[in-house]
Amino acid sequence: MKNNLKPNQRKSAYMQITRKCNNDCIFCSNPAFDKEIDIHELEKRLHFYKNKKINEIVFSGGEPTESLILIEAIVLAKKLGFKPKIITNGVNLSDLNYVKKLKKAGLEHLHISIHSHIDNDSDFLTQKKGHLKKTLKGFVNCLEEGLVVNVNTTINSVNVKYLSHFINYLIKKFPQINHYVFNNLDIGESDKNLRSKAGDNTKIIAKFTEMELELSKTVKLLKSNGKTFRIERVPLCYMDEFEQFSTETRKIIKEESYRCIFIEKGREDIYMELHDPRKERRHKAEICKICNLNCICAGVCMEYSELFGDSELFPVFKNPKEIILRVKGGFNEKN
Numbered sequence: 552m553k554n555n556l557k558p559n560q561r562k563s564a565y566m567q568i569t570r571k572c573n574n575d576c577i578f579c580s581n582p583a584f585d586k587e588i589d590i591h592e593l594e595k596r597l598h599f600y601k602n603k604k605i606n607e608i609v610f611s612g613g614e615p616t617e618s619l620i621l622i623e624a625i626v627l628a629k630k631l632g633f634k635p636k637i638i639t640n641g642v643n644l645s646d647l648n649y650v651k652k653l654k655k656a657g658l659e660h661l662h663i664s665i666h667s668h669i670d671n672d673s674d675f676l677t678q679k680k681g682h683l684k685k686t687l688k689g690f691v692n693c694l695e696e697g698l699v700v701n702v703n704t705t706i707n708s709v710n711v712k713y714l715s716h717f718i719n720y721l722i723k724k725f726p727q728i729n730h731y732v733f734n735n736l737d738i739g740e741s742d743k744n745l746r747s748k749a750g751d752n753t754k755i756i757a758k759f760t761e762m763e764l765e766l767s768k769t770v771k772l773l774k775s776n777g778k779t780f781r782i783e784r785v786p787l788c789y790m791d792e793f794e795q796f797s798t799e800t801r802k803i804i805k806e807e808s809y810r811c812i813f814i815e816k817g818r819e820d821i822y823m824e825l826h827d828p829r830k831e832r833r834h835k836a837e838i839c840k841i842c843n844l845n846c847i848c849a850g851v852c853m854e855y856s857e858l859f860g861d862s863e864l865f866p867v868f869k870n871p872k873e874i875i876l877r878v879k880g881g882f883n884e885k886n
Contacts, residue, residue, distance in 0.1 A: 563607035564600050564810035568593060569618040574640050575678035576666075578707055578749040578756075580737040583613055584816050590620045590627075596812055597631055599822070605810070608633045609662075613814070616643035622656045629657035638662045638703060642682050644689030650696050660699040662732065663690055667710050668720040676709060676755075687724075694727050701730040706766070706785075707749075711757040715768040722776050731773060732798075735762075735784035739832050739854040742813040742821065750854060759789045759851075759863045770796070787848040788865050795877035799828035799849035804878045836861035843868050847875065 569587035572579075588596070600608060608628050615621050615637045628635040637653075641663040644650050665686050667673045673683035693700050702721060704710070710717055718731065736756055738749040749755055766785070770793045773780050782790065783798040790797055801807070809825045825831050828849040835850040842848070844867045851864070 561607050562605050563609060564603070564605045564812075565609045565611050566593075566596055566600070566812045567612055567814045568610050568615055568621065568624060570613040570814045570816070571617040572612060572614040572640075573617055573642050573679070574614065574682060576748070577676055577678060577752050578705060578736050578747070580741045580747040580749070581611075581613065581813075582745060582748050586814055586816065587613075587618055588620075588814065588820075590623050593620060593624050594627060597628060597633070599812075600633070600810075601631055603810070606633060607636065609636045609638060611638045611811075614640055614643075616649070622652055625653065625656040625658050634660070636660045636662065638664065639689075640664050640677070640682070641686040641689030641693075642679075644692055645685040647692045647696075650689075650692045650698075654696050654698060658698065660701075661693065662701045662703045663693070664703040664705075665690075665721070666705050666707065668717050669713075672709050676705075676707065690725055690728075694725060700725070700728050701732060702728055703732045703734065706733055706735045706757055706762055707755050708757045708761070709755070711762045711765055714762070714765040715772055718769050719772055722772070722778070729778055731778060731780040733766075733769075733780065733782045733785075735782070737784065737852065738858070739852055742815065742823065744813075744818065744821075745816055753858060756855070756858070758859060759785065763789050767791075784852060786851055786864060787844045788842070788867050791867070794844065794847075794874045797849075800847050800874070801878050802828050803847050803849065804875050836864045838864055838866055842866035844871050844874070847871050 570584050571587060572583035575583070610621065610624055616639050625635045635658060637658065639661060663686065666676045670683055674680045690700060706714065721728065736749040738747050738756060740746050780796055781798045782796055785797065787794045787797060787800065794800060812820060812822050814820050832853050833850040834853045834856040839845050839850065
């Protein structure tokens with residue numbers, strides 16, 4: 552792998568600082584339990600990343616705003632030269648004073664996770680009644696404070712029925728938000744230890760054939776509104792004409808690694824560094840061998856194939872060179 556960074560090139564890594572969470576999402580890939588790190592351990596882990604030439608730290612969880620050291624963590628990360636970010640469900644950001652403290656500490660950019668704009672569906676997905684209102688207030692507070700906010704959402708069997716309407720709601724309500732991340736559900740063990748809750752609640756998983764139409768409509772909507780986006784864990788045969796926005800395909804082409812320090816249950820915490828998405832608990836069907844995009848596609852999660860088989864997958868016969876060129880910057884990002 553290449554380690555030489557170009558000037559201002561981002562080299563990011565994730566760090567879980569708590570596994571506590573104030574939601575109980577039915578599909579969570581990192582289920583909550585009562586364990587977190589203290590500021591001394593956090594400082595050690597920041598220096599570990601510093602030695603790896605990391606320049607952007609994403610604090611996650613669990614829910615990072617449940618950690619009592621988050622503000623200290625942001626201050627320390629900034630002091631050591633990192634750009635700190637957080638991934639949050641936004642519930643605690645409904646407190647404007649807390650948002651102001653995060654901003655004063657040095658937070659400039661965050662991802663807020665939201666999975667439906669419909670109260671009953673959100674209550675079901677998060678298993679917490681009334682939290683949608685708090686998350687939406689969190690969006691408002693962060694944007695009013697001038698923070699850069701990205702949207703994270705899962706693709707699941709509930710919101711897949713109206714995904715484009717959901718995103719249209721967010722575009723109209725928060726026109727300042729310019730970037731969206733779509734995570735198809737991780738149904739295995741992201742840390743190779745603790746099983747995702749989606750694996751125990753398989754009815755929440757959307758099949759590729761169920762998401763195909765709504766995903767395409769959503770992409771067209773985002774493009775027409777000048778928004779950028781990424782899509783994770785969807786094979787390229789279901790991303791016709793927007794393959795360059797696959798997170799895994801971009802990592803393959805740009806030779807980017809995934810790095811995370813996981814807080815573990817029942818064992819020591821671990822550092823994971825993955826260099827090739829095609830080797831991250833992935834599966835390819837026999838028919839994938841004749842697909843022209845096989846070399847830049849990560850395939851499907853092994854657990855998905857075990858549940859649903861390979862009958863949804865089909866080969867694509869377009870030239871991968873155009874997609875590679877788009878990823879490397881030969882085409883306008885929003886085209």
